[in-house]
Amino acid sequence: MAKKTTRRTSSSSSSSSRISLNKFAFWLIIVIGFAMAIGAVCNYIGFKHSEALFNWIKQICFILAMFIPVILSYRHARYKNTSWFVAWIIFTVLIVFGLISALIALF
Numbered sequence: 001m002a003k004k005t006t007r008r009t010s011s012s013s014s015s016s017s018r019i020s021l022n023k024f025a026f027w028l029i030i031v032i033g034f035a036m037a038i039g040a041v042c043n044y045i046g047f048k049h050s051e052a053l054f055n056w057i058k059q060i061c062f063i064l065a066m067f068i069p070v071i072l073s074y075r076h077a078r079y080k081n082t083s084w085f086v087a088w089i090i091f092t093v094l095i096v097f098g099l100i101s102a103l104i105a106l107f
Contacts, residue, residue, distance in 0.1 A: 025068050032061040059103045066099065 039054035047053070070092060077088040 021068065021071060028064055028068070032065060035061050056103070059099070063099050063103065066095070 035057045039050070039057045042050040043054055073088065073092075077085050080088070
């Protein structure tokens with residue numbers, strides 16, 4: 001019997017965006033780990049103002065890490081009805097405002 005071959009076709013835009021999001025997530029984890037290691041070394045050495053620097057680095061890393069769930073949640077929210085999409089926008093703006101205000105408070 002002859003083997004049946006099937007070709008998987010996918011749109012290039014969804015495939016490339018998924019790959020780029022995966023690459024972004026990979027490099028983000030690398031950057032966050034590197035930043036956390038630098039902060040820990042500075043704290044261990046007793047670098048002056050290391051606690052403030054470490055908290056600032058952690059906050060920046062957390063803000064960067066929030067990009068992935070926001071993008072994934074947008075992909076889900078855009079297919080919901082208008083009221084759910086507006087609720088998603090409101091909560092996303094509140095989260096962004098909270099993160100930025102916490103970062104400003106660290107100065």
